[in-house]
Amino acid sequence: MSSLRPASVCDTTPLQRFESQSSSGEEPSSPTAASIVAAAAAAAAAASAASTSNSHQLQLQLQHQHPLQQQEQLHNNNNNINDNVKVDLQLPPFVGVTADAMRLANGHSANGAKQRRRGTAQIFGRVAVDVSLLFCLGFTMFGLSLYVEPHKRGFFCNDLSLRHPYKESTIRSWMLYLMCVLLPVAMILLVEFYRAQDWSRHHNQPGSGYYLCHMELPHWAVDSYRMISTLFFGLAVEQMTTDLAKYTIGRLRPHFFTLCKPMLLDGTTCADYVNEGRYIEEYTCTAKDISVKQFKNMHLSFPSGHSSFVFFSMIYLAIYLQRRVNCSRLRMLRHLLQFLLVMFAWYTALTRVSDYKHHWSDVLAGSAIGIVYAFLVTSNFW
Incomplete structure (x- = not known):
């Protein structure tokens, strides 16, 4: 009865599940890192099992041969393994897409x-x-x-615009x-x-x-x-x-006269009648508190x-x-x-x-x- 029981999903490898989905026309599930790792691990296990079986058969053949023939057989077998043993791992198509996404x-x-x-x-x-x-x-x-x-600009002594407080x-x-x-x-x-x-x-x-x-x-x-x-x-x-x-x-x-109190070089000021209407260019400020x-x-x-x-x-x-x-x-x-x-x-x-x-x-x-x-x-x- 057990041989007639349908294989469980748990009994198949991720790669086999992907191939079954592809052959039945179903869309594969979204790619995940876990599925990729599982597929790679299954392929590696299959390759390891095949290598172990070939090694056991070779040991049985060598038990009945001459030592020189044994060495020649071992040498030829190693060459055959290097040339012919290949792991045909067809990863799902989303692996390339994921790599492109990572590069992007x-x-x-x-x-x-x-x-x-x-x-x-x-x-x-x-x-x-x-x-x-x-x-x-x-x-x-x-x-x-x-x-x-x-x-240094001069002034007129009778300029009223300069006499503001x-x-x-x-x-x-x-x-x-x-x-x-x-x-x-x-x-x-x-x-x-x-x-x-x-x-x-x-x-x-x-x-x-x-x-x-x-x-x-x-x-x-x-x-x-x-x-x-x-x-x-x-x-x-x-x-x-x-x-x-x-x-x-x-x-x-406008406050020039108030702040400066100018005195002419001849000692006169603008208060003197002689300086009325006169344009003054040379003068000194007599105010003591001016800086x-x-x-x-x-x-x-x-x-x-x-x-x-x-x-x-x-x-x-x-x-x-x-x-x-x-x-x-x-x-x-x-x-x-x-x-x-x-x-x-x-x-x-x-x-x-x-x-x-x-x-x-x-x-x-x-x-x-x-x-x-x-x-x-x-x-x-x-």
């Missing part, structure tokens, strides 16, 4: 590593170029303010840097992060292609760096333009540095919001922020006149410089 995976892995190295080199190269440019501009401005003296600035320098540097940076980071989160909820966002320490940088970080580096570059070039005009022209500030920095700063009225700085930053940020915040439900909020930014720039410029730090024409020229550079550096936003 290895290729993708190598390409990924190469892409990461290229992306890291690109971002480091770009950052190095940007930092070098900003360093050169900053070093030039620092050397200009430290070693270059502004043009001295006042402290309404918008201090730290307030200006806070509003024109830190606020734009924080707002750019917030907007770019929001845009990335909103996009990822509706689309599959591809990688940025830039890597840092084998980690791919997100798109919002790359875009934020691009916007912030453009902001810093624009601030540097507009400030360079403003300082160049300041040191070249050397216009006196070298204040004396130098008195000749840097045109154009207004505060006005060019604040107008560039605020207009740049307003254009950035117009370009990047294009969500319809945030339209009114975007316009409100743009209005507040422009109003802050306008108020800062007005205080430079009311604080007697600049003439109105100084503020106008400085504002124009900031606005022009803001539109120039944001021209690629459109």
